[in-house]
Amino acid sequence: MNRMEVTLVQREESKKLQLPAKRRITDIIGAQGLNGETFVIKLNDRLAHPDERLKEGDVLEFVEIIYGG
Secondary structure (H helix, E strand, C coil): CCEEEEEEEECCEEEEEEEECCCEHHHHHHHCCCCCCCEEEEECCEECCCCCECCCCCEEEEEECCCCC
16 A cells, blocks of 8 residues: 655644555544544645545645634
8 A cells, every 4th residue: 555644733733644645634634533613724835625635745734713702
């Protein structure tokens, strides 16, 4: 099985993930135990959809939505 490395950024911390090839962003959301309604997804500094496939070297960032009043 082919593997790839992507960088995951959360709360200003980054880590390298070794993943099977052709993973989707939604796979990472589930594996990290995240609630997809609490953040915006950025892929290589642009807004991204959870169904997008990841590629070797991608930078995936989950930007938390801040609520307040």
